Amino acid sequence: MVASFFGLSIWLYIKYLDIIFLDMNHIEFSLIASIFYMLSQTIIMFYFIATGKNIKQFIVDNNLDIKSYNKILKMKMKLFPHIMINMVLVGTIFVIGGAIYNSIIDIWQFNLLFVFTIFHYSYLVVIQHNSFKENTELVIDLYRNANLK
Numbered sequence: 001m002v003a004s005f006f007g008l009s010i011w012l013y014i015k016y017l018d019i020i021f022l023d024m025n026h027i028e029f030s031l032i033a034s035i036f037y038m039l040s041q042t043i044i045m046f047y048f049i050a051t052g053k054n055i056k057q058f059i060v061d062n063n064l065d066i067k068s069y070n071k072i073l074k075m076k077m078k079l080f081p082h083i084m085i086n087m088v089l090v091g092t093i094f095v096i097g098g099a100i101y102n103s104i105i106d107i108w109q110f111n112l113l114f115v116f117t118i119f120h121y122s123y124l125v126v127i128q129h130n131s132f133k134e135n136t137e138l139v140i141d142l143y144r145n146a147n148l149k
Contacts, residue, residue, distance in 0.1 A: 027097065034094045041083055044128060048076060051135060055142065062146040071138055079131045082124045089117040 052072045059069055093114055099105045 027101075030094055030097055034090055037090050038087060041087055045080065045083055048079065048131065048135065051139070052076060055139065058142060058146070062142075064142060064145055068138070068142060068145075071134070075131050075134055079127055082120075082127055086117065086121050086124050089113070089120060093117055 052069075055072055056069050058064075059066055093110070096105060096110050096113065100107055100110050
């Protein structure tokens with residue numbers, strides 16, 4: 001999460017300061033940053049999908065209250081839409097970056113979307129952090145409940 005955030009932030013600075021970073025211009029770095037971002041978000045989604053499946057199996061195997069799984073569903077319902085929206089926004093920014101150099105759209109439209117995407121990603125990082133904490137607490141609670149039986 002942090003590395004992706006720095007990658008997007010560096011992309012922003014390269015774009016606005018028109019500098020070369022690690023022998024890459026704005027377009028080259030944006031490709032690397034967006035691919036790394038998509039990979040990290042996919043891994044985060046996979047983590048929550050896999051742990052959710054394992055938690056459900058643990059609940060069934062230990063005859064625990066299935067209502068505990070509703071916390072996982074609620075967490076996913078809050079987290080996944082924001083991840084998907086932000087992934088679409090980052091992909092759109094990458095594509096629009098090429099449209100600017102071909103004079104198809106104005107730079108202010110790109111700037112507005114880029115800043116909005118960075119703010120949304122900041123919000124997403126907070127949601128992801130809270131979801132990781134909530135997921136860990138749920139696993140600990142389920143383990144304690146299973147040991148009490």
